[in-house]
Amino acid sequence: MQTLKRSLCVMLFLCLAIVPAAAQEGIQLGMPIVVNMMVFSKTKSVTVKIDGEYTIFDGEGKIIQVGTSITKAKLIARLDQFFLANHMIGADRITIKTYGGVHIFLNGNPFGECMEFSINGKGTFSAINRIKLEKYLIGVLAGEIDDDTPLEAMKAQAVISRTFAVFSLLRNPDSKYQMTMTNPQAYRPIFLKQTSSYARAVKETEGVILTYKNCVFPTYFSAVCGGETEFSGNVWELDFELPETIKCPYCRHAPEIEWRYSISLANLKKKLNKGGMKIGEISSIDPKKKSAVSERVTELVIRHSKGITHARSNWLRNALGSDQVRSTNFSVAMEDGKAVFAGRGWGHGVGLCQAGAAEMGKEGCNYQDILRFYYPGSEIKKLD
């Protein structure tokens, strides 16, 4: 792997705040770009399998073991030493490297060619996968979208997933890891042929990212926007904001466009209190504020036996489960001791609508059309 650092053709800037110009900082990335993904933060044991040549290094980069394969060996930590297949390795930090695309299987799941293990103490250790960005993206596409998604929509997803990964890298360049298997994007470790649609979408957009005014920005996306996208400031406290949202006509026939969720008032009270509220018997829940650009509820008023409580609807969505209350575009009705939520869309609605992008792909739009539609004012650039 090339370790020489050189600047990218596109000077990358990171937009951290609402006013991008106030928070810009130029950062150089090494090429090829490598990301660090936390696979386990705290585990007591993992099964390692490698069908090919490998090397184990200690924390100082000294070779401590070389081999031609590992057949399902248990890696465990005892005090400050690693043991592999009951043999002491003699280090509290080790790196396993393979060559020529040979996978490192952890608990049966295939990962890229470099895995770092560090003992945390009390017999537990962490595992961080150092993986080339383009390979990481194949696993992200597998984690985020179905493999029968139209190719151009898949390519649009590859570009925004790459942009989000670069954003994460620039935001935390010195951290041990910048992403996990679920945050900020879902990663699925799968054994893929280079001819798979995921690999093809990544390959055909290699190095392509989105920028806004020369800034790499967090390219949020959601499953079904429900008709209009949303400002990120209506979902999260502080973030970078694109200046426009859009009306999306493409997801209106998506099967997940409408949803209902009902919960008993007793159970609702329990869940809200578990989330940090202090409320009594609930008598009503009413949307108080709505987004200026969509039908999404931003704030709710909950009337109960101990008084009146205001809640951000996004907080309530998380407290009740984001797969139950699928969006904040909902109404609430009280029926027979239950609160019945009826809504549209799935997800926060910021940025690209995956169902809409798939429909645009089916209708013959290319990935550039899709990206320009969902991120107005953004530019498509290539890292070389």
Ligand SMILES: [Zn+2]
């Ligand atoms: Zn949509």
